[in-house]
Amino acid sequence: xxxxxxxxxxxxxGARVLVCMNETTKQQVMEVRQPLTPAPGQxxxxxxxxxxxxxxxxxxxxxxxxxxxxxxxxxxxxxRESRRYNAESADLLEQQxxxxxxxxxxxFLSLMTGLGTILIFxxxxxxxVNCATSLGVLMAFTGYLYQFYAPVQxxxxxxxxxxxxxxxxxxxxxxxxxDVEPVERTxxxxxxxLRGKVEFRDVRxxxxxxxxxxxxxxxxxxxxxxxxxxxxSGAGKSTLVHxxxxxxxxxxxxxxVDDHDIQELALRSFREQIGVVLQEPYLFHGTIWANxxxxxxxxxxxxxxxxxxxxxxxxxxxxxxxGYDTIVAERGQTMxxxxxxxxxxxxxxxxxPRILILDEATAxxxxxxxVMIQKALERLVENRTTFAIAHRLTTLRKASRLIVLExxxxxxxxxxxxxxxxxxxxxxxxxxxxxxxxxxxx
Numbered sequence: 001x002x003x004x005x006x007x008x009x010x011x012x013x014g015a016r017v018l019v020c021m022n023e024t025t026k027q028q029v030m031e032v033r034q035p036l037t038p039a040p041g042q043x044x045x046x047x048x049x050x051x052x053x054x055x056x057x058x059x060x061x062x063x064x065x066x067x068x069x070x071x072x073x074x075x076x077x078x079x080r081e082s083r084r085y086n087a088e089s090a091d092l093l094e095q096q097x098x099x100x101x102x103x104x105x106x107x108f109l110s111l112m113t114g115l116g117t118i119l120i121f122x123x124x125x126x127x128x129v130n131c132a133t134s135l136g137v138l139m140a141f142t143g144y145l146y147q148f149y150a151p152v153q154x155x156x157x158x159x160x161x162x163x164x165x166x167x168x169x170x171x172x173x174x175x176x177x178x179d180v181e182p183v184e185r186t187x188x189x190x191x192x193x194l195r196g197k198v199e200f201r202d203v204r205x206x207x208x209x210x211x212x213x214x215x216x217x218x219x220x221x222x223x224x225x226x227x228x229x230x231x232x233s234g235a236g237k238s239t240l241v242h243x244x245x246x247x248x249x250x251x252x253x254x255x256x257v258d259d260h261d262i263q264e265l266a267l268r269s270f271r272e273q274i275g276v277v278l279q280e281p282y283l284f285h286g287t288i289w290a291n292x293x294x295x296x297x298x299x300x301x302x303x304x305x306x307x308x309x310x311x312x313x314x315x316x317x318x319x320x321x322x323g324y325d326t327i328v329a330e331r332g333q334t335m336x337x338x339x340x341x342x343x344x345x346x347x348x349x350x351x352x353p354r355i356l357i358l359d360e361a362t363a364x365x366x367x368x369x370x371v372m373i374q375k376a377l378e379r380l381v382e383n384r385t386t387f388a389i390a391h392r393l394t395t396l397r398k399a400s401r402l403i404v405l406e407x408x409x410x411x412x413x414x415x416x417x418x419x420x421x422x423x424x425x426x427x428x429x430x431x432x433x434x435x436x437x438x439x440x441x442x
Contacts, residue, residue, distance in 0.1 A: 047095065048166070049170070050095050051092065051095045052168065052170070052171075054088060054091055054092040054095055055092060056171075057088050058085065058088050058089060058092060061081070061084055061085050061088060062085070065081045065085075109152070109153060110153070113149045113152070113153065116145070116149075117142070117145070120138075120141065120142055120145060121138075121142070124138040124141065124142070125138070188264065188265055188266030188267065188269070189260050189264050189265050189266060190265075190266045190269045191257075191258055191260065191265065191269070191270075192269065192273070193273065193354055194257065194258055194270075194273045194354035194355065195223040195258050195354070196221075196223040196224060196258075196354045196355055196384065196385030197220075197221065197222060197223050197256075197257065197258050197259065197385070198220075198221040198244065198255070198256070198257055198355070198385060199219070199220045199221070199254075199255070199256040199257075199259075200217045200218055200219050200220075200240075200253070200254075200255055201218055201253050201254040201255075201256065202216055202217070202218050202252065202253040202254075203216075203217045203218070203243065203250050203252070203253035203254070203255060204216060204217075204250065204251050204252040204253055205239060205243060205248065205250050205251050206251055212408050213236050213239045213408050214236045214239055214240060214243070214408050215408045215409050216253075216409065216410075217236075217240065217253075217409075217410050218253075218410070219403060219410065219413060221385060221387075222385075223385055224384065224385060225385055225386070225400040225401065226381055226385075226386040226388060226398065226400050227385075227386065227387050227388070227399060227400065227401055227402070227403055228388050228389075228390065228396035228399035228401070228402040228403070229241070229387060229388065229389045229390075229402075229403050229405065230390070230396065230402055230403070230404045230405070230426060230429065231404055231405035231406050231425075232406060234407075235405040235406050235407060235408065236405050236407075236408045237389045237405055238359060238389065240387075240405070241357045241359065241387050241389065243255060244257075244262075244274075244355070244357065244387065245271065245274055245276065245357070246262060246263075246267060246270075246271075249263075257355075272351075273353055273354045273355065274353050274354075274355045274356075274357065275295075275348035275349075275351045275352075275353030275355070275356045275357070275380075275384075276348065276356075276357045276359070277344055277345055277348050277356075277357070277358050277359065277377075277380075278344070278359050278360075279359050279360035281340045281341050281343070281344030282344075283328045283335070283340055283343060283344070284328070285327075285328065285329065286327065286328060287324065287325050287326065287327060287328065288317055288320075288323075288324050288325075288326050288328060288343060289304065289324040289325060291328055291343055291347065292304050292307060292308060292324075292343060292346045292347050292350060293350070294347055295347045295348065295350045295351035296350050296351060299350055303350060304324075304346075304350060307346045307347075307349040307350040308324075308343075308346045310346070310349050310376060310379050310380070311342045311343070311345040311346035311349055311376045311380075312342055312372045312373070312375060312376045313339070313342035313343055313345070313346050313376075316339060316342075338372070338373065341373055342372070342373060342376060345373065345377065345380060348380065349376075349379075349380055353384065354384060354385065355384065355385045355386075355387075356380065356381060356384045356385070356386045356387070357386075358377065358381075358386065358387070358388040358389065358390075359389045360389055360390060378398075396416070397416050399415075399416070400415070401413060401414060401415055402414065402415065402416060402419055402426060404419065404424070404425050404426045406425055411424065411425055412424050412425060412426055
């Protein structure tokens, strides 16, 4: 094989595999050699592993179909989902039949013990009738026999239970082996209040090795600036703001907040000074009051009402039958999108963050509601470092600067007027939206 960097063997799914690292492509090429001889009990363990996987697949199908029942019904796909479930269920049944040793051994063991009991009662009863023994001896003998049968049956089930425990424990170990969230440092730097300066220095981040979602991002945001993040879908806008909140750890480079490396900051104290308004706001099951107060549980009544007024939410809340005590259903499904969004904005206002992140906060509402939300956001962004993601470029005209991303790279940065005049990617996006608006109006 040409340009081979390294060759080694390893076992994979019961077979000996030759792994070759190609010098030119840097890719692994695997060639299956002879099958491995299964170790004692290994084949039995594989059967239970497959059964466990099939059970997980069944649960995943239900977890998909039941929450998405409206989509299923709207596209009349009930039979398709039923077929999926039935197919996986039949596959599970087939795998359980493959593990037939347990379905044959245990009934056979029970049959033998049952026949033994019948035999003892038959012979013993005959001896009692013919005065060859007493009834007490027969009852004592059967009692001792039952004490013998119970451990034998339990001993016969040890392997079955052990394999069940082993395969079930794999999922537990998968969770334990996952990368943990950034650990709260005991010696982390506490900055209260944050000024809001944010700096990216040649930041690279990848969800999968070798595929950068952000590649070499560098810029500086001064305290109080409003930064608009623009670019096609998949350009890395949401990833960038997730790195600021440390939902993910960067692979290379540095992110500085108030001239401190973000990894050196006390995580809890830092996140307490960040506010996030998402495109799909999440409301918890409970009262509207509790949902607003979630950002600051010890807030006073005046603070909560003031936050609701600032978010243009107070008027519609007091018109509800129970006002602020109105129960919000799971995920806020009993409320409109605009109402959920304004409650989410009120929650962010109550937090009084120094760094604010707006992720498509007005994308899924009607025009009238968008105007009300925009007014609330204008109050919210005052004197705060703000990162706003929006596909409607008109909503970013008041931004101090715009950062344009494409395929994970920063391609343009500047004000709205500067970028329009430069006739780059942002200028093309503006012309596309202007043309689309004309066609819609026509």
